[in-house]
Each structure stands twice: as C-alpha cells, then as structure tokens.
Amino acid sequence: FPLPFTIPNTAGQPAGITNAGGSYMHIVSQAALNSGISNCCFVAADGLCANAANHFSRMTTDITTGPNAVTLSFWWLCGGGNNNYGEVYYSVNGGSSWTLVSSPIAQYRNQSSWVQQNISLPEFSNRPTLRFGFRFVNNVTANAQDPGFGLDDITIVEDGAVVNGITCSVPAPLTFCQGTSLVVPFTATGSYAPGNVFTAELSDATGGFLAPVAIGSLASQSSGSIACVIPPATMVGTGYRIRVVASDPATDGAPNTADITVEAAPYAGPDAQVTLCKNTGTYALLDLLGGSPSPCGAWTDASGSPFSGMFDTDADNAGVYTYTTNCPGPCPQDMATLTIALENPANAGNDVNVQLCSNAPPTDPISFVAGGTLDGLFFYQGQTTPLxxxxxxxxxxxxxxxxxxxxxxxxxxxxxxxxxAGPEAGTNNTVTVCANAAPFQLFSFLGGSPDLNGTWTGPTGQPSSGTFNPSTSQPGLYTYQVPGIPPCQDDQAFVAVVVDPCLGIAEMPSESAPRWLGQQGGVHFFQLDRSGPVHTEVRDATGRVVPASAGYDQGRALVEMNGTTGLYFIRFERAGEAVSVRFLHRSE
Known part of the structure; x- marks a missing residue:
C-alpha cells in the first residue's frame, strides 16, 4: 500500500550561476518522478525497498589540453551521508578506464546549498584526450538526507588558452528569396583541428536554433566566407538569423545581429519525365511536374508555342513542354520542363461471336480477332492452355x-x-450386282457412320427412295446427301451401282486376265496376257459406250478417254474371246 513521503525543496541557485534557476544536472528518485516532482532528491538504499546503486554521467567526446594548467570548475550540492555521496572522475583513454579525483574533495556530501568547486591537477595538462565524469554513490545506510547530487555550470578552462568562438555577418540587404544564393563571412577565434568544417546554419522564422538548417559549409581551420543557399522550401518569414558552427572542436557561433527576411520565390517544380497512354483522356501538366509549383505561370509546347497546360492524349503530340513562372514580386522567375512520351494502348478489338462447323479445317482463334492487334493471348477457363x-x-x-x-x-x-455438329453422309462405295439380284438398300453400302436423316438422288439427279432394284432401277452413281445446320454445308457420299447381266461371258483364266495398272493424266494402263490385235470398247456404269482411243505396246494397252469421275468398264476382245475389266476414271 502507498506510504506518504515528503521531499524538501532544493536550495535556490545563487547569481553566480549562469541562468540561475534554470535547468541543471541532478539525481531524482523514481518515486518523486511518479508523483510529478523533479527536483534534486533520492531514496537512500536500505537493502529492503531500495537497493544500493551507482549513477554515472560522463562526457561522450574528448578534449585536448596543452601544457598550461587546466581547471575543472562546477557548482554542486549534495546532502547524502557517510554512505551516500558524489564523486568526480577523469579519463585519458577515451573512457576505457576512469580515475577518481580525490583532491581536494573525494566525497561530495553534507552540502545542502550550492557551492562552486575548482579542481586543477597536473594530470589534466598535455592530454591528447581528456574527459570528465560524475558519479553518485547510493550505498545502504540508515542515515541520509536530501538533496541528492546536483551539478551546474560545468566548465573546463586551460590557463592562457584562447576560447574558441565564431561570429558572422550577413551583408545588406537582409531580404532574400527562397532558393537565393548568398555569402556569409565569419570570424573564428581559437584553435581548430585539421579536419574541421565550418557550417552556416539558418534558424527558424523566430530566430531560434532548436532545429537549424545547414545552408553551406567550408572545410577550414580559420576565418573565411561560406557560400550558402536559402533552401527553396524555407517558409516565408521576417525573423530569421544565421550562425556558423564548427565541427572540431564542436563550437556554436553567435548568430548575426539583425533579422533576415525570406520572401516566397516563384517555383516551377522539378524537371520531370512522364509516359502517358494514348486515348486515356486529358491531364493537367502542372500535376505531372511534381513538387508544389507556383500556379502563376504559363506553358509552351515542344515548338515553343503557347500551350493550355491541359494535355489531350487523343490529340496532342509527345515532346518537351516548358513551364515558366510569371509571379509578382522581386524574386527571379523559374522554369521547368516536362518530357512527355506516348504509349499506344493495348487493343484486343471488339467482342466476337463466331459459329464453326465441327468438320471444318483446323481453326486458330486468332483469325477471329476483330479490329485488335494480334499479339495477345487467349484464355479458356482462366488458362492459356489447352484451348x-x-x-x-x-x-x-x-x-x-x-x-x-x-x-x-x-x-x-x-x-x-x-x-x-457437322453432317455425316458416310464414305463412297461401289457395288456390282447381277441383274436378277433381289432389291437392296443403298444405305447399307455407305462406309463410315452416316447420319440417318439424308436423302437419295439417282444417276440423273432424280429423287430416289434409297432402294435399288437391279431388274428395274437404273445403274449408275447414287448420291446420299445429309443437310447441314449453318454454318455447316450439306455432306454427300456416293454409291456406284453396276448391274452385271451375268450372262456367262467367257472370262480368261485368272492368271492371264488383263489387269488395270492405273491412270496417268487421261491415259489408263492395262496389262494384257499377250500382244497382238485387240478390239476395245469402254462403257460407263449405265452401259453407254464412251469414246476412247487405244494403243498397244509390248503386252500393254494404253487407253485415253475423257469423262466424269466414276466407274467404267473396258471390254477386250480377241479371236472370239472377250473379257471385261472394271476401272475408276478421275477427270483432270
């Protein structure tokens, strides 16, 4: 459960302390902070509620000292007790190890009001690296008092050394435009390391350097002038100041003595490049420059002619467009260029509805693209393959x-x-029947898998029932036609019917029978059993005689004829013997 406690006020600072009553370095207990109290106080370690602890604060960078006496000076106070006190340390090796300063005081305690302490030891002189630290020791005790260890106005002074300092001036007039260049002369006193850099800093608009902006720099060890630029984004104001700071040793210079005015400068924005897609509308070029261009300007196109500033991707040309400010005030105008490239839009063309027949030749859907380019991809059910x-x-x-x-x-x-689905009439076939054979269905002689919904026509184009009666039907080419549903065309198949009288015409023995060897051009070749005069006669499937000329050469007959594609018969007769051979003629 919480216990009440009282923290006494810390003694006021005397006038000898710089900015007396201001901030200072001190110990404060967590319990006090939790209660909103931040003056110099501590909770003495008792081994139960508060454990023993040491608190060490040290310099983070080194200083270099010469042969003269060096004095560490500070104001301090500490109530403490025998086991609770402050200590002073120094290090000559960058903080790797620390040495307690025991003279003139080893333990800083029993002092509830501010006093000044000066320490000058031979060990402080001629040091390439020197830094100091302060420690508060809070060991277990039964008798201690506030305040804790507090310090202020800590200085290190070498006798006879010149204190580093920097002053600067800003030439009149003290009014500058954003982005304007200026030269800041400065005077540096003291000693600076070879790698030192002087930097000119610009304050905020009220003259404060809480967050200064670097506006120029110079690597030097002595006084000079720094070329500077007021940043283009600096806020407009009338209370700016400039100071110069050094890096080695770190030194903050004094600000110039008069307020500086920063006025708004016309800003055309940064040069830019942009690629636009054709036929995608109109664009405001000022939006494409980037930054925050001043609106008080005008555009010219690639030929230098005035331009509206609204770029139409349908009508305007690619090229370099220039924006030039024309703003009121004493500041110089600004200019920026915008380089515009145009890219052709993707064009897949119009939506398409296509009908195909299943028995059509293989089709590539690219042939159906309507009005688009042919460099695209087809997707079917979300995939490019398979189509x-x-x-x-x-x-x-x-x-x-x-x-x-x-x-x-x-x-x-x-x-x-x-x-x-395309129609299927089947495949062609030839059938030879005797004149006294029974009637039969032509459909049964079609090859393949013909559809059942077709119709028949006879050799002269007349409709046919599809039933052939050898004794009454006309021999020849019968056509089976199956209608197609658009875009499919009708399909046809043919059955060539030959009616043989079957009168017992003597046939040559099979081993000596003429043989059809094939067709070349309009000439048919037949192998005969022997040479010698032969009478030939060619008839079509209906029995009509077809004109033909025949020649003979070394046991072969060469028969030349013209006619439509179909089945024909050739009759060879010699010495009272006759034989017929069927052959297929294809018209050229």
Missing part, C-alpha cells in the same frame, strides 16, 4: 487479352465460339 477442341460441338467462351505497355492497361475482348 478447346473445335472439332467437338459445343459453346466455348474465350477471353482475348492484349497486355498494355508502360502505364497502359490491359485490354480484353470476349470471344464466344459456337461449334455446330
């Missing part, structure tokens, strides 16, 4: 995608391909 088999009836929905380049978006066209 549908267009020989199978069905409805296939594809997306044709052309990918855009640069800022251009992809373009997609929908393609619906409807595949209609």
């Amino acid at each position: 549908p088999d267009f020989s199978v009836a069905g409805v296939y929905e594809l997306d044709y995608v052309v990918y855009g380049q640069g800022p251009c978006e992809n373009d997609t066209a929908s393609m619906v391909i409807t595949v209609v």
Whole structure:
C-alpha cells in the first residue's frame, strides 16, 4: 500500500550561476518522478525497498589540453551521508578506464546549498584526450538526507588558452528569396583541428536554433566566407538569423545581429519525365511536374508555342513542354520542363461471336480477332492452355487479352465460339450386282457412320427412295446427301451401282486376265496376257459406250478417254474371246 513521503525543496541557485534557476544536472528518485516532482532528491538504499546503486554521467567526446594548467570548475550540492555521496572522475583513454579525483574533495556530501568547486591537477595538462565524469554513490545506510547530487555550470578552462568562438555577418540587404544564393563571412577565434568544417546554419522564422538548417559549409581551420543557399522550401518569414558552427572542436557561433527576411520565390517544380497512354483522356501538366509549383505561370509546347497546360492524349503530340513562372514580386522567375512520351494502348478489338462447323479445317482463334492487334493471348477457363477442341460441338467462351505497355492497361475482348455438329453422309462405295439380284438398300453400302436423316438422288439427279432394284432401277452413281445446320454445308457420299447381266461371258483364266495398272493424266494402263490385235470398247456404269482411243505396246494397252469421275468398264476382245475389266476414271 502507498506510504506518504515528503521531499524538501532544493536550495535556490545563487547569481553566480549562469541562468540561475534554470535547468541543471541532478539525481531524482523514481518515486518523486511518479508523483510529478523533479527536483534534486533520492531514496537512500536500505537493502529492503531500495537497493544500493551507482549513477554515472560522463562526457561522450574528448578534449585536448596543452601544457598550461587546466581547471575543472562546477557548482554542486549534495546532502547524502557517510554512505551516500558524489564523486568526480577523469579519463585519458577515451573512457576505457576512469580515475577518481580525490583532491581536494573525494566525497561530495553534507552540502545542502550550492557551492562552486575548482579542481586543477597536473594530470589534466598535455592530454591528447581528456574527459570528465560524475558519479553518485547510493550505498545502504540508515542515515541520509536530501538533496541528492546536483551539478551546474560545468566548465573546463586551460590557463592562457584562447576560447574558441565564431561570429558572422550577413551583408545588406537582409531580404532574400527562397532558393537565393548568398555569402556569409565569419570570424573564428581559437584553435581548430585539421579536419574541421565550418557550417552556416539558418534558424527558424523566430530566430531560434532548436532545429537549424545547414545552408553551406567550408572545410577550414580559420576565418573565411561560406557560400550558402536559402533552401527553396524555407517558409516565408521576417525573423530569421544565421550562425556558423564548427565541427572540431564542436563550437556554436553567435548568430548575426539583425533579422533576415525570406520572401516566397516563384517555383516551377522539378524537371520531370512522364509516359502517358494514348486515348486515356486529358491531364493537367502542372500535376505531372511534381513538387508544389507556383500556379502563376504559363506553358509552351515542344515548338515553343503557347500551350493550355491541359494535355489531350487523343490529340496532342509527345515532346518537351516548358513551364515558366510569371509571379509578382522581386524574386527571379523559374522554369521547368516536362518530357512527355506516348504509349499506344493495348487493343484486343471488339467482342466476337463466331459459329464453326465441327468438320471444318483446323481453326486458330486468332483469325477471329476483330479490329485488335494480334499479339495477345487467349484464355479458356482462366488458362492459356489447352484451348478447346473445335472439332467437338459445343459453346466455348474465350477471353482475348492484349497486355498494355508502360502505364497502359490491359485490354480484353470476349470471344464466344459456337461449334455446330457437322453432317455425316458416310464414305463412297461401289457395288456390282447381277441383274436378277433381289432389291437392296443403298444405305447399307455407305462406309463410315452416316447420319440417318439424308436423302437419295439417282444417276440423273432424280429423287430416289434409297432402294435399288437391279431388274428395274437404273445403274449408275447414287448420291446420299445429309443437310447441314449453318454454318455447316450439306455432306454427300456416293454409291456406284453396276448391274452385271451375268450372262456367262467367257472370262480368261485368272492368271492371264488383263489387269488395270492405273491412270496417268487421261491415259489408263492395262496389262494384257499377250500382244497382238485387240478390239476395245469402254462403257460407263449405265452401259453407254464412251469414246476412247487405244494403243498397244509390248503386252500393254494404253487407253485415253475423257469423262466424269466414276466407274467404267473396258471390254477386250480377241479371236472370239472377250473379257471385261472394271476401272475408276478421275477427270483432270
């Protein structure tokens, strides 16, 4: 449970302390901070509620001292007790180890009001590296008192050494535009290391250097002038100051003595490049420059002619467009260029609905792209492969995608391909029947898998029932036609019917029978059993005689004829013997 406690006030600071009553370095207990109290106080270690602890504060950088006497000076107070006190340390090796300063005081305690302490030891002189630290020791005790260990106005002074300092001036007039260049002369006193850099800093608009802005620098060990630039983004104001600081040793210079005014300068923005997609509308060029350009300006196009500043990707040309400010005030105007490139948009064309026949030749859907470029990809059910088999009836929905380049978006066209089942009339065939044979169905002699919904026509084009009666039907070429559903065309197949009288005409023995060897051009070749005069006669499938000329050469007959494609018969007769041979003639 919480216990009440009282923390006495810390003694006021005397006038000898710089900025007396201001901030100072001191110990404060966590319990006090939790209660909103931040003066110099501590909780003495008792081994129960508060453990023993040491608190060490030290310099983070070294100083270099010469042969003269060096004095560490500080104001301090500490109530403490025999086991609770402050200590002073120094290090000559960058803080790797520390030495307690025991003279003139080893333990700083029993002092509740501010006093000044000066320490000058031979060990402080001629040191390339020297730094100091302060420690508060809080050991277990039964008798201690506030305040804790507090310090202020800590200084290190070498006798006869010149204290580093920097002053600067800003030439009149003290009014500058944003982005303006200026030269800041400065005077540096003291000693600076070889790698030192002087930097000119600009305050905020009220003259404060809480967050200064570097505006120029100079690597030097002595006084000089720094070329500076007022940052273009500096806020407009009338209370700016400039100071010069050094890096080695770290030294903050005094600000110049008069207020500086910063006025707004026209700003055209940074030069920029942009790629736009054609036919995507109108763009405000000022928005494409970037930054925050001043609106009080005008545009010219690539030819130097005045331009509205609104770029139409349908009508305007690519090129370099220039924006030049024309703002009121004494500050110089500004100019920026915007280089515009135009990219052709992706074009997949129009949506398409296509009908195909399943028995059509193999089809590439790229041939159906309507008005688009041919460099895209087809997607079917979200994938580029496999595409549908267009020989199978069905409805296939594809997306044709052309990918855009640069800022251009992809373009997609929908393609619906409807595949209609094609008609099937079967395959052609030839049948020879005797004149006294029984009637039969022509359909049974079609090859393949013909559809059942076709119709028959006879050799002269007349309709036929599809039943052939050898004793009454006309021999010849019968056509079976199956109607196609658009876009499919009708399909046809043929059955050539030959009616043989079967009168017992003597045939040559099989081993000596003429043989058809084939056709070359309009000439048919037949192998005969022997040479010698032969009478030939050619008839078509209806029995009509067909004009033909025949010649003989070394046991072969060469028969030349003209006629439509179909089945024909040739009759060879010699010495009272006759034989017929069937052959197929193809018209050229």
